[in-house]
Amino acid sequence: MTKKKIVGLFAGFMLLLGLAACGDEEKSDGGAAEDGVRTVTVGGLYDITGGTGDVGTPYAEGEQAFFKHLEATGGFEGIEIKQIGEDYAYAIPEAQKIYQALRDKNKASAILGWGTGDTEALRQQVANDKLPYVSASYSENLKDLKESPYNFLVAASYSDQGRAILKWIKDNHEGGEPTVALLYNDTAFGRSPIEDIKDYAAEIGIDVVDEQVIDVQATEAQSQLLNMEKKNPDYAIIQQTWGATATILRDAKTLNIDTQFIGLNWASGEGVIDIVGEDIADGYMAILSHAFPYEDFPGIADIKEYLDKEGKTLDDIDQKFIQGWSASKIVAAGIEAASKLTDGEITGEQIRAGLESLSDYDMGGLGANVSFSADNHAGTEQTRLGVVKNGRWEQLTDYFSYKE
Known part of the structure; x- marks a missing residue:
């Protein structure tokens, strides 16, 4: 431990x-x-x-x-x-x-x-x-x-995070049209962005080829990952918290699956690395909605x-x-x-x-600045992506919106 x-x-x-x-x-x-x-x-x-x-x-x-x-x-x-x-x-x-x-x-x-x-x-x-x-x-x-x-x-929002990931994939993927799988748990949290992600993927020409439901407290996910592997997706978007995310990454490593996994915000953070170790976590990507203590x-x-x-x-x-x-x-x-x-x-x-009344409220870099109004309670569409390198999360992009 x-x-x-x-x-x-x-x-x-x-x-x-x-x-x-x-x-x-x-x-x-x-x-x-x-x-x-x-x-x-x-x-x-x-x-x-x-x-x-x-x-x-x-x-x-x-x-x-x-x-x-x-x-x-x-x-x-x-x-x-x-x-x-x-x-x-x-x-x-x-x-x-x-x-x-x-x-x-x-x-x-x-x-x-x-x-x-x-x-x-x-x-x-x-x-x-x-x-x-x-x-x-x-x-x-x-x-x-x-x-x-x-x-x-x-x-x-989770949906905007998913759209941002798809936008990044569309802009950065090499070698034909990208394909994506969705891995999520069967809770309101897990299901929340799924239909929006699929709709936006269709809008920008990304094919969602598979979906797998994995329990939020799963300690094994090999059967779901083997089913996913049959569709051979280039990317898999994860909507989980640390525990199930670590299970997915560990079992994917065991099965030699080379899909690029990308998590939404609760699937990112130090806890994933702590659980699976830096070797397995290396190269894993995720939304970095907020700062890390070392930034x-x-x-x-x-x-x-x-x-x-x-x-x-x-x-x-x-x-x-x-x-x-x-x-x-x-x-x-x-x-x-x-x-x-x-x-x-x-x-x-x-x-x-x-x-x-808060307009472009300065978060001091702890997260994206937020703005609210009587007509809008969604503080921001801005988020960023990061990747694990040498046992630590590194920023891959600045804060951006999928609309940019």
Whole structure:
């Protein structure tokens, strides 16, 4: 077991202890305290112990760390932000239960969510309750403001990521018309971009020759890969998290399959390399939606400052931590903007308006800059591609849109 894995397991255990403590906090009054400081509670839905806990744990740590750092560095004048969350173990009924508690007991004014299934299941409640919801799901469905008026996407949608990959393939493939297979799990998350990817492939002249469904927690995928191999695709696009992605790469190596595998954002990150080793991971490509700790971007400085105070270093975190930190950063920017719209209680409606006021919001390189408006809650179509070389992810492209 690698050092990073051991650190990750310990961090997950400590995070669960922290979540248990959070559940006992007194509910927020949601308004102005006696000293004139206005309190805003941000709720959190985490997957620590469920099917996507491999990436969900560091993401939740990053979300929480941002608010801890914000408080330690003075926060926003006249505003106290409380962040309270709980592990729902990737179970939609549990997510609904926790959401209702965050709304009713804790008086949350905004929510940091997680999965596609629960985010889509909750979007009507979120709209009725007028609570801005920033999820770790980048489902294309959440772009529909009629269905999702309080949901905000803070990175390129899964569909836009898939389109970007296809655009890159079309522009860079040599030797005839490229062929593509799709590997995904049978969840709302796994299925989310598949039809859009197929539609865009047909639009630009790429043939999708095969689809294989592989469980999100799969430890074996040889049968699916052997079926895929019969179609001999040049490329295979993966919509999974670390565990199943590692299974695919390992078994493809065992079977001597020479297809170029390219993952969407949850199929990228250090965890894939940690599981399969750098020899198997070498040459694997994926969407890099957010920065890695070792990249030289201005936004890393705040994270380093936080880690220094915690007695940690950048080696103790990964890209998914930065992804969670980035989501919290955007929610906090919306709260700060909302605070300027009123002298009284900062409500969910005002936070929505605050988020909608963000234009080309500077992420300091942690992710693509985002812009929202009353007519558009999809913050960006920009994403980038990377490749594993010598045990480390390297940027292959700058941020770009498939429309460019």
